[in-house]
Amino acid sequence: MKSIVVNPVHNFAPAEREKPVATDKRMVLKTKYVAICGSDNMLWNAYPGMVLGHEFSGYVEDPGPFPFRKGARVCAAEFNSCGQCEFCKAGQEQLCAQMMVDNPGVSMDGGFGEYVSVRGDYVLELPDDVPMELGAIVEPVAVSLHGVRNSGIQPGEPVLIWGNGPIGIYAAACAKLTGASHVYMVGRNMGRVNFCNKFEFIDQCLSVKDEKFQEQLKAITPEGGFARVIDCLGLSDYDELLGLMKSGGTLVMLGMHAQKATFTPMSLYLKELSIRTGLYFTWQDYKDAFAMICANKDLFLKTITSRIPPEPEAVQAMFIKLFDSGSNDECKVLLAYDD
Ligand SMILES: [Zn+2]
Ligand SMILES: [Zn+2]
Known part of the structure:
Protein backbone atom coordinates (compact mmCIF):
# COMPACT_ATOMS: atom_id res chain seq x y z
CA MET A 1 0.00 0.00 0.00
CA VAL A 138 -11.88 13.35 18.11
CA GLU A 139 -8.38 12.43 19.31
CA PRO A 140 -7.05 15.99 19.81
CA VAL A 141 -10.39 17.10 21.30
CA ALA A 142 -10.10 14.19 23.76
CA VAL A 143 -6.58 15.36 24.69
CA SER A 144 -7.94 18.85 25.36
CA LEU A 145 -10.96 17.56 27.27
CA HIS A 146 -8.68 15.47 29.48
CA GLY A 147 -6.56 18.54 30.25
CA VAL A 148 -9.62 20.68 30.98
CA ARG A 149 -10.94 18.00 33.34
CA ASN A 150 -7.57 17.79 35.11
CA SER A 151 -7.88 21.52 35.84
CA GLY A 152 -10.84 20.70 38.08
CA ILE A 153 -12.93 23.40 36.42
CA GLN A 154 -16.40 23.94 37.87
CA PRO A 155 -19.35 25.35 35.88
CA GLY A 156 -19.42 29.14 36.14
CA GLU A 157 -15.66 29.56 36.54
CA PRO A 158 -13.55 31.52 34.06
CA VAL A 159 -10.51 29.86 32.51
CA LEU A 160 -7.29 31.18 31.00
CA ILE A 161 -5.73 29.20 28.16
CA TRP A 162 -2.14 30.08 27.28
CA GLY A 163 -1.32 29.16 23.67
CA ASN A 164 -3.78 29.23 20.79
CA GLY A 165 -2.80 26.26 18.62
CA PRO A 166 -5.32 23.48 17.97
CA ILE A 167 -5.00 21.95 21.47
CA GLY A 168 -5.63 25.38 23.03
CA ILE A 169 -8.59 26.02 20.72
CA TYR A 170 -10.08 22.61 21.53
CA ALA A 171 -9.44 23.22 25.25
CA ALA A 172 -11.42 26.45 24.86
CA ALA A 173 -14.30 24.56 23.27
CA CYS A 174 -14.24 21.85 25.94
CA ALA A 175 -14.09 24.42 28.76
CA LYS A 176 -17.04 26.37 27.35
CA LEU A 177 -19.08 23.25 26.66
CA THR A 178 -18.48 22.02 30.22
CA GLY A 179 -19.79 25.29 31.63
CA ALA A 180 -16.91 27.79 31.89
CA SER A 181 -18.30 31.31 32.33
CA HIS A 182 -15.56 32.94 30.25
CA VAL A 183 -12.79 31.51 28.12
CA TYR A 184 -9.78 33.76 27.67
CA MET A 185 -6.79 32.92 25.52
CA VAL A 186 -3.34 34.26 24.92
CA GLY A 187 -1.63 33.67 21.59
CA ARG A 188 1.21 35.00 19.56
CA ASN A 189 0.65 35.12 15.85
CA MET A 190 -2.00 37.60 14.74
CA GLY A 191 -3.47 35.36 12.03
CA ARG A 192 -4.48 32.78 14.58
CA VAL A 193 -5.43 35.37 17.22
CA ASN A 194 -7.94 36.80 14.72
CA PHE A 195 -9.14 33.29 13.92
CA CYS A 196 -9.72 32.64 17.66
CA ASN A 197 -11.59 35.89 18.17
CA LYS A 198 -14.18 34.73 15.64
CA PHE A 199 -15.06 31.62 17.64
CA GLU A 200 -18.25 31.46 19.68
CA PHE A 201 -16.55 29.56 22.47
CA ILE A 202 -13.67 32.00 22.96
CA ASP A 203 -14.63 35.23 24.72
CA GLN A 204 -11.36 36.97 23.98
CA CYS A 205 -7.97 36.02 22.59
CA LEU A 206 -5.10 38.40 23.31
CA SER A 207 -1.78 38.57 21.50
CA VAL A 208 1.47 38.86 23.44
CA LYS A 209 2.69 40.96 20.51
CA ASP A 210 0.03 43.62 21.08
CA GLU A 211 1.61 46.73 22.63
CA LYS A 212 -1.33 46.92 25.06
CA PHE A 213 -1.00 43.24 26.00
CA GLN A 214 -0.18 43.76 29.71
CA GLU A 215 -3.10 46.18 30.12
CA GLN A 216 -5.45 43.79 28.34
CA LEU A 217 -4.26 40.87 30.44
CA LYS A 218 -4.95 42.84 33.61
CA ALA A 219 -8.42 43.73 32.34
CA ILE A 220 -9.45 40.10 31.76
CA THR A 221 -7.93 38.74 35.00
CA PRO A 222 -10.66 38.39 37.65
CA GLU A 223 -10.14 39.90 41.06
CA GLY A 224 -8.08 37.36 42.97
CA GLY A 225 -6.90 35.68 39.76
CA PHE A 226 -7.78 32.64 37.66
CA ALA A 227 -8.42 29.38 39.51
CA ARG A 228 -8.07 27.38 36.27
CA VAL A 229 -5.19 27.94 33.86
CA ILE A 230 -4.18 25.65 31.02
CA ASP A 231 -0.79 26.02 29.36
CA CYS A 232 -1.06 24.67 25.83
CA LEU A 233 2.21 26.17 24.70
CA GLY A 234 4.91 24.71 26.92
CA LEU A 235 6.36 27.79 28.59
CA SER A 236 10.00 27.97 29.67
CA ASP A 237 9.18 30.12 32.70
CA TYR A 238 5.92 29.91 34.67
CA ASP A 239 6.23 32.79 37.13
CA GLU A 240 4.15 35.24 35.10
CA LEU A 241 1.37 32.69 34.70
CA LEU A 242 1.45 31.70 38.39
CA GLY A 243 1.18 35.37 39.25
CA LEU A 244 -2.20 35.53 37.48
CA MET A 245 -3.61 32.68 39.55
CA LYS A 246 -6.07 32.54 42.39
CA SER A 247 -5.21 30.87 45.70
CA GLY A 248 -5.93 27.15 45.62
CA GLY A 249 -5.97 27.15 41.82
CA THR A 250 -4.69 24.55 39.36
CA LEU A 251 -2.38 25.01 36.41
CA VAL A 252 -2.48 22.23 33.82
CA MET A 253 0.56 21.78 31.59
CA LEU A 254 -0.82 20.41 28.34
CA GLY A 255 1.75 21.75 25.87
CA MET A 256 4.32 18.99 25.69
CA HIS A 257 7.89 20.13 25.86
CA ALA A 258 11.12 18.39 26.60
CA GLN A 259 13.25 21.36 27.62
CA LYS A 260 13.70 22.55 31.18
CA ALA A 261 11.25 25.08 32.58
CA THR A 262 11.57 27.32 35.63
CA PHE A 263 9.29 28.68 38.33
CA THR A 264 9.77 30.12 41.80
CA PRO A 265 8.43 27.61 44.36
CA MET A 266 7.41 30.43 46.72
CA SER A 267 4.78 31.55 44.22
CA LEU A 268 3.22 28.10 44.53
CA TYR A 269 3.44 27.97 48.34
CA LEU A 270 1.95 31.35 49.02
CA LYS A 271 -1.21 30.52 47.08
CA GLU A 272 -1.13 26.75 47.56
CA LEU A 273 -1.31 26.24 43.80
CA SER A 274 -1.27 22.85 42.11
CA ILE A 275 0.45 21.95 38.88
CA ARG A 276 -0.96 19.03 36.92
CA THR A 277 -0.23 17.66 33.48
CA GLY A 278 -2.35 15.89 30.91
CA LEU A 279 -1.17 12.77 29.06
CA TYR A 280 -3.39 11.55 26.23
CA PHE A 281 -6.93 10.88 27.53
CA THR A 282 -9.01 8.10 29.00
CA TRP A 283 -11.32 6.01 26.84
CA GLN A 284 -14.18 7.80 28.61
CA ASP A 285 -12.70 11.18 27.59
CA TYR A 286 -12.54 9.94 23.99
CA LYS A 287 -16.20 8.87 24.03
CA ASP A 288 -17.22 12.17 25.65
CA ALA A 289 -15.21 14.20 23.10
CA PHE A 290 -16.92 12.19 20.34
CA ALA A 291 -20.37 13.04 21.76
CA MET A 292 -19.40 16.70 22.18
CA ILE A 293 -18.31 16.92 18.54
CA CYS A 294 -21.42 15.12 17.25
CA ALA A 295 -23.60 17.61 19.16
CA ASN A 296 -21.67 20.65 17.88
CA LYS A 297 -20.74 19.71 14.33
CA ASP A 298 -20.68 23.19 12.80
CA LEU A 299 -18.58 24.61 15.60
CA PHE A 300 -15.93 21.90 15.27
CA LEU A 301 -15.98 21.88 11.45
CA LYS A 302 -14.78 25.50 11.58
ZN1 LIG B 1 -2.00 14.62 18.30
ZN1 LIG C 1 -3.05 -1.44 31.54
Missing part, protein backbone atom coordinates in the same frame (compact mmCIF):
# COMPACT_ATOMS: atom_id res chain seq x y z
CA LYS A 2 1.03 3.61 -0.61
CA SER A 3 2.43 5.40 2.43
CA ILE A 4 4.28 8.59 3.27
CA VAL A 5 7.37 8.04 5.37
CA VAL A 6 9.76 10.38 7.23
CA ASN A 7 12.96 10.04 5.16
CA PRO A 8 15.42 11.49 6.04
CA VAL A 9 14.42 13.58 9.06
CA HIS A 10 12.55 16.80 8.23
CA ASN A 11 11.46 15.29 4.90
CA PHE A 12 8.68 13.10 3.61
CA ALA A 13 9.14 10.46 0.91
CA PRO A 14 6.77 8.00 -0.75
CA ALA A 15 7.06 4.43 0.50
CA GLU A 16 5.47 1.09 -0.18
CA ARG A 17 4.37 -0.66 3.03
CA GLU A 18 2.77 -3.98 3.81
CA LYS A 19 -1.00 -3.66 4.21
CA PRO A 20 -1.86 -4.46 7.86
CA VAL A 21 -3.96 -7.53 8.69
CA ALA A 22 -6.68 -7.96 11.32
CA THR A 23 -5.88 -10.01 14.43
CA ASP A 24 -7.87 -11.09 17.48
CA LYS A 25 -7.13 -7.67 19.02
CA ARG A 26 -6.86 -5.35 16.02
CA MET A 27 -8.92 -4.33 13.03
CA VAL A 28 -7.90 -2.62 9.78
CA LEU A 29 -9.26 0.72 8.57
CA LYS A 30 -9.00 2.28 5.11
CA THR A 31 -7.83 5.78 5.93
CA LYS A 32 -10.15 8.63 4.93
CA TYR A 33 -8.90 11.67 6.88
CA VAL A 34 -5.81 12.09 9.01
CA ALA A 35 -5.03 15.28 10.90
CA ILE A 36 -1.61 16.85 11.38
CA CYS A 37 -0.66 17.40 15.03
CA GLY A 38 2.09 19.36 16.79
CA SER A 39 3.58 16.11 18.06
CA ASP A 40 4.00 14.98 14.43
CA ASN A 41 6.48 17.84 14.14
CA MET A 42 8.69 16.23 16.83
CA LEU A 43 8.57 12.87 15.04
CA TRP A 44 9.21 14.49 11.63
CA ASN A 45 12.40 15.95 13.03
CA ALA A 46 13.72 12.90 14.84
CA TYR A 47 12.35 9.58 13.60
CA PRO A 48 13.33 8.52 10.07
CA GLY A 49 11.27 5.60 8.82
CA MET A 50 8.09 6.61 10.68
CA VAL A 51 4.70 6.64 8.98
CA LEU A 52 3.02 9.37 11.05
CA GLY A 53 -0.66 10.04 11.70
CA HIS A 54 -2.40 9.28 15.00
CA GLU A 55 -5.57 11.37 14.48
CA PHE A 56 -7.72 9.70 11.85
CA SER A 57 -11.05 8.46 10.57
CA GLY A 58 -11.63 5.72 8.02
CA TYR A 59 -13.79 2.94 6.64
CA VAL A 60 -13.67 -0.48 8.22
CA GLU A 61 -11.66 -2.63 5.82
CA ASP A 62 -11.42 -5.77 7.95
CA PRO A 63 -13.28 -5.83 11.28
CA GLY A 64 -11.59 -9.03 12.48
CA PRO A 65 -13.69 -10.38 15.40
CA PHE A 66 -15.21 -6.97 16.19
CA PRO A 67 -18.88 -6.07 15.66
CA PHE A 68 -18.49 -3.65 12.73
CA ARG A 69 -19.51 -4.15 9.12
CA LYS A 70 -17.01 -3.64 6.30
CA GLY A 71 -17.28 -0.07 5.01
CA ALA A 72 -18.60 1.38 8.31
CA ARG A 73 -17.50 5.00 8.89
CA VAL A 74 -15.44 5.06 12.07
CA CYS A 75 -12.82 6.83 14.12
CA ALA A 76 -10.44 5.21 16.58
CA ALA A 77 -8.27 6.08 19.54
CA GLU A 78 -4.66 5.18 18.76
CA PHE A 79 -3.90 3.87 22.18
CA ASN A 80 -3.19 0.31 23.18
CA SER A 81 -3.67 -0.14 26.91
CA CYS A 82 -3.61 -3.67 28.43
CA GLY A 83 -7.01 -3.73 30.15
CA GLN A 84 -5.57 -5.69 33.11
CA CYS A 85 -3.36 -3.36 35.16
CA GLU A 86 -4.47 -1.16 38.08
CA PHE A 87 -4.67 1.90 35.83
CA CYS A 88 -6.75 0.22 33.13
CA LYS A 89 -9.11 -1.18 35.76
CA ALA A 90 -9.53 2.31 37.19
CA GLY A 91 -10.34 3.83 33.77
CA GLN A 92 -6.95 5.54 33.57
CA GLU A 93 -5.85 3.83 30.38
CA GLN A 94 -3.47 6.67 29.51
CA LEU A 95 -1.22 5.62 32.42
CA CYS A 96 -0.94 1.97 31.35
CA ALA A 97 2.65 0.81 30.72
CA GLN A 98 1.54 -0.73 27.42
CA MET A 99 -0.05 2.49 26.17
CA MET A 100 2.78 3.45 23.82
CA VAL A 101 3.38 -0.04 22.41
CA ASP A 102 2.01 -0.60 18.88
CA ASN A 103 0.48 2.86 18.90
CA PRO A 104 -0.32 3.89 15.28
CA GLY A 105 1.49 7.02 14.14
CA VAL A 106 3.63 6.96 17.29
CA SER A 107 5.29 3.53 17.59
CA MET A 108 3.91 1.78 14.47
CA ASP A 109 2.72 2.86 11.04
CA GLY A 110 -0.10 5.40 11.28
CA GLY A 111 -2.62 7.20 9.10
CA PHE A 112 -0.10 8.60 6.60
CA GLY A 113 -0.71 5.31 4.78
CA GLU A 114 -3.73 3.97 2.89
CA TYR A 115 -4.62 1.48 5.66
CA VAL A 116 -4.08 1.59 9.38
CA SER A 117 -4.28 -1.03 12.13
CA VAL A 118 -6.16 -0.10 15.31
CA ARG A 119 -7.32 -1.81 18.48
CA GLY A 120 -10.81 -3.10 17.72
CA ASP A 121 -12.16 -2.18 21.15
CA TYR A 122 -11.24 1.52 20.78
CA VAL A 123 -13.31 2.20 17.66
CA LEU A 124 -16.51 4.28 17.41
CA GLU A 125 -18.92 4.38 14.46
CA LEU A 126 -19.84 7.86 13.25
CA PRO A 127 -23.57 8.68 13.01
CA ASP A 128 -24.75 9.15 9.39
CA ASP A 129 -25.06 12.92 9.77
CA VAL A 130 -21.52 13.42 11.11
CA PRO A 131 -18.91 14.17 8.41
CA MET A 132 -15.86 11.91 8.48
CA GLU A 133 -13.59 14.93 8.82
CA LEU A 134 -14.87 15.27 12.37
CA GLY A 135 -13.83 11.71 13.14
CA ALA A 136 -10.22 12.75 12.59
CA ILE A 137 -10.34 15.40 15.31
CA THR A 303 -11.55 24.30 13.23
CA ILE A 304 -10.63 22.36 10.08
CA THR A 305 -9.01 25.01 7.93
CA SER A 306 -7.33 23.04 5.12
CA ARG A 307 -7.58 19.69 3.39
CA ILE A 308 -4.57 18.53 1.39
CA PRO A 309 -3.89 15.52 -0.84
CA PRO A 310 -2.02 12.62 0.82
CA GLU A 311 1.10 13.19 -1.27
CA PRO A 312 4.64 13.66 0.12
CA GLU A 313 5.18 17.06 -1.57
CA ALA A 314 1.90 18.52 -0.32
CA VAL A 315 2.49 17.18 3.20
CA GLN A 316 6.08 18.48 3.23
CA ALA A 317 4.92 21.96 2.17
CA MET A 318 2.20 21.99 4.84
CA PHE A 319 4.60 20.88 7.62
CA ILE A 320 6.93 23.71 6.66
CA LYS A 321 4.03 26.18 6.72
CA LEU A 322 2.77 24.90 10.08
CA PHE A 323 6.01 24.35 11.96
CA ASP A 324 8.82 26.26 10.27
CA SER A 325 7.28 29.47 8.97
CA GLY A 326 6.81 31.10 12.39
CA SER A 327 3.44 32.38 11.31
CA ASN A 328 0.34 30.72 9.93
CA ASP A 329 -3.38 31.06 10.35
CA GLU A 330 -4.24 27.37 10.08
CA CYS A 331 -5.97 25.46 12.84
CA LYS A 332 -6.41 21.76 11.97
CA VAL A 333 -5.16 20.50 8.60
CA LEU A 334 -6.29 17.13 7.23
CA LEU A 335 -4.81 14.80 4.63
CA ALA A 336 -7.83 13.69 2.62
CA TYR A 337 -7.78 10.27 0.93
CA ASP A 338 -10.07 9.39 -1.99
CA ASP A 339 -12.90 6.98 -1.22
